[in-house]
Amino acid sequence: ESRGEPVNELESSREEYPPTSSSSSESDPYDSDSNLQVLSSSIGGSSLTRRDISNLLLSAQRSVLMGNTNDRHNHAEMSSSDSDDESGPIFNSSLEESSPTLMRLGGYSTRRRPPVKNYIPDTSRLAHNEIRLLTSSQPEFSPHKSLSEALHKRSIGVQRQKRLSSYLIPSHLTRLQKFRSKVFCGVFGRDGDIFVSACQDRMIRIYDTYGGNKFNLVQNFQAIDVGWSVLDVALSPDGNHVIYSSWNNFIYQVRILDEAHCPSYKPRGVIRDKSGYTGPSPQGQEIHQTALCLDPHENQGHFCIFSLRFSQDSKEILGGANDGRIYVYNREAESQGLSISAHNYSDVNTVCFMDETTQILASGSDDGLVKVWDRRELKEDNPTPVGQLAGHREGIAYLDPRGDGRYIISNSKDQSIKLWDIRKFTPKNDIYKFTKEVRNQNWDYRWESVPTAINMQKDKGHAEGDTSVMTYKGHAVLQTLIRAHFSPMHSTGQRYIYTGCATGRIVIYDLLTGHIIQDLDGHTACVRDVSWHPYYPCIVSSSWDGSVARWDYNASEDDTEDEDFKREDDKDCPRLRNPPKRRCRM
DSSP states (O other), X not given: OTTSXXXXXXXXXXXXXXXXXXXXXXXXXXXXXXXXXXHHHHTTSOOOOHHHHHHHHHHHHHHHHHTTHHHHHHHHXXXXXXXXXXTSOOSOHHHXXXXXXXXXXXXXXXXXXXXXXXXXXXXXXXXXXXXXXXXTXXXXXXXXOOHHHHHHHHHTTSSXXXXXXXXXXXXXXXXXXXXXXXXXXXXXXXXTTEEEEEETTSEEEEEEOTTSSOOEEEEEEEOSSOSSSOXXXXXXXXXXXXXXEOSSSEEEEEEOSOTTXXXXXXXXXXXXXXXXXXXXXXXXXXXXXXXXXXXXXSOTXXXXXXXXXXXXXXXXXXXXXXXXXXXXXXXXXXXXXXXXEOSTTSOEEEEEESSTTSOEEEEEETTSOEEEEEGGGOOTTSOXXXXXXXXXXXXXXXXXXXXXXXXXXXEETTTEEEEEETTSOXXXXXXXXXXXXXXXXXXXXXXXXXXXXXXTOOOSSOOTTOOOSEEEESOOOOSSOOOEEEOOHHHHTTOEEEEEOTTSEEEEEETTTOOEEEEEEOOSSOEEEEXXXXXXXXXXXXXXXXXXXXXXXXXXXXXXXXXXXXXXXXXXXXXXXXXXXXXXXX
């Protein structure tokens, strides 16, 4: 987008030069002594301090960002989301010619200003909203509480019955896969039995995760007609098909885990013959891929679907594109079912179905608005949303519905997540105020740090016209369209909101208090996608450091033995205060 996915040629150049030793592969490329020596030798053998290197990298960054500004703005006007157009001189080519070592080191430091800290959420609206009643039955997480203690309190009658699995917050890190390219997408499917991952190396990999503790590769294939990277993948609710999108005029559909292409995968109760099968190959399997044409009428040579969603019945595919339109593809009719101009040529970064009926749609764009559409009242020649939600000061990166047709969260480039109740839309006279503020933003979140005016903004209460129920701050949305989700209904009652972060963290918020209850730090680059297992206390993160990691609940860290309990509540139990006399008759 004009402020969307970067064409990080600098990062790509780093991937083309593998580290000279195993130790340097895990060290900071800007702090290592080896890089100091390489840079010194490249400019004539003079000795340089670390500050000298920092100044050189900073100068390179300024040259990159300030050089050829007009062409960069021209490219920005063409697209304002996951941009990969190599023709746009986003980076100064003279820099690469004059100092290839700087390009190999990354061209500039990726360290950025940290997210807002000590943000005090305004819970005044949430206290009177229905969502408090829907989630307050879940126990509030505390790092000082354990599952064993909760079970003990329930047994003596001190604590009423609640969903105790809400205590099981993942925190223990296990690295599952490591690649030489950035990992863009990762999502659970088939009730958590499989996991689909998409990487910048154009490979889509499917893993067997049955039971919550396995992560075995069972199928892989190479995406076709990919521009820069696979930007989004979606798994059909029936678990039989995967679709993916990139910079081209088509989305592609692949049937997965069938016996012809994946004889090693064994669904429950089914045994297959694996004779002669050696497993997925690193190059990917030969598999049929069906191109689904959305028939874009404009930008034929520069078209991309940034967001894909399946309907609950798997019959339709919803997509948001860089031409400002929303597309619905009918899989049964094998044709485009709907195409509307939704955001006035501003990139539609994210779309979703609000509930299982597929009649209510939502879209988020770089204009900073979340628009809600009712297909029963929609006219393609004059599309009008049933309502709009305004309050963000920058573009929308991702939307995730709660699934009840009422609540939705939006992750934004203004470094915040907002919770919305779609029964209360923003008045029309307030919408212009927020869209004007978004248009006046003059920074690019793909390369630049967050402006102080946004990063240090600590509103006391909601801004005038902002109809959101709650705002959550403490993570960074930079470099790419980072995803945020409600936690699963079955295991947590959707008590939490979790998101990736440009600083390499996974941040988990308490939906009711707005506080960060868990901050998982284990990646060295942006975490673009996160997925919580629908039934187990397990989160899988997909990062631009090329790794896929799993975060599990570690009972040894939180639980204690029964004899170590502090039974301060035992006095409230009359049975323990006056234990009954045991009588035995022979």
